[in-house]
Amino acid sequence: MTVDELLSAKVRTLRKQRGYTLEVLAQRSGVSRSMISLIERGQTSATAAVLGKLAQALQVPLAALFADERQAQAPQPLARAAVQPRWRDPATGYERRQLSPVGFPAPFEMVEVVFPPGQRVAFDNGLRSQPLHQQLWLLQGELQLSLGTQSWHLQAGDCLAMVLNQTLVFSNPGTESARYLLALAALGASLPALPVVFPGEIDD
Numbered sequence: 001m002t003v004d005e006l007l008s009a010k011v012r013t014l015r016k017q018r019g020y021t022l023e024v025l026a027q028r029s030g031v032s033r034s035m036i037s038l039i040e041r042g043q044t045s046a047t048a049a050v051l052g053k054l055a056q057a058l059q060v061p062l063a064a065l066f067a068d069e070r071q072a073q074a075p076q077p078l079a080r081a082a083v084q085p086r087w088r089d090p091a092t093g094y095e096r097r098q099l100s101p102v103g104f105p106a107p108f109e110m111v112e113v114v115f116p117p118g119q120r121v122a123f124d125n126g127l128r129s130q131p132l133h134q135q136l137w138l139l140q141g142e143l144q145l146s147l148g149t150q151s152w153h154l155q156a157g158d159c160l161a162m163v164l165n166q167t168l169v170f171s172n173p174g175t176e177s178a179r180y181l182l183a184l185a186a187l188g189a190s191l192p193a194l195p196v197v198f199p200g201e202i203d204d
Helices: 003-017 022-029 033-040 048-057 062-066
Strands: 086-088 095-098 109-115 120-124 132-140 142-147 150-155 159-164 167-171 178-186
Touching: 003 033, 003 062, 003 086, 022 033, 022 048, 033 048, 048 062, 048 120, 062 095, 132 142, 132 150, 142 159, 142 178
Parallel strands: none
Antiparallel strands: 086 095, 095 109, 109 178, 120 167, 132 159, 132 178, 142 150, 142 167
16 A cells, blocks of 8 residues: 555545544535545545645644554554655655654654755644644754744754644755654653553445
8 A cells, every 4th residue: 555545545534433524524624625535535645734734624643644554453663664654745845754663652753854945834733632742853954944923944953842733834945955853742641651562434
C-alpha cells in the first residue's frame, strides 16, 4: 500500500468511525465534499494544508493519518529507516518522514521534514479539542514561522517550542531546503515510568 493509498483509507475509516457523512466532515474541516470524496477514492493527492484541516476535523494528530494499523498488531520499538513512512506534498514539495515506530506506546512522536526554498504552508490549529505541544529543531537552512500573532526566523541549530492552538505558518525564505526535526506530544502527556516493548461505519 502506498502512502497516498494509506491516507485515503485512513480518512475514510476515521470519518466512518466518527459517524460523519461527507457533508459533515466538509462542514467541520472547510474542505469541500467533492475534494474529500476524491481523496477517499484515491483519485487525488491531498496537500499538507488539506490534510491538516482533515486531521483537525477528525480530532487526530496529522501523524495519525500516516499510521498503518496493519503494523500496529505487534508494535516494535525499532523503526528501520527503510520502512519509515515518507510523504511528499504535491503542492509545495514538502517532504515528511515519520520517524517514530508505528503503534509503539510513547507519549510523543518524532517527524523529519525537508521544506523546499520559496515555499509556504499554513495549518489552522484553532479547532483542536486538545492542543498539541511541538518542538522544532532546525538542522539545516532557515525557516520563518508564525503562530497566531507571533513570528520567528530560525537558523540552523535553533529549537522552537510551541503550543499548536492557533494558525501555524511555515515558510522558507532561503535558497536551500530547510531540514528540521519535530517532536509532538499532547498537552499533559507524561513519560512512562518504565519503557514499553509504540502520534488520525456509516456509508455516505
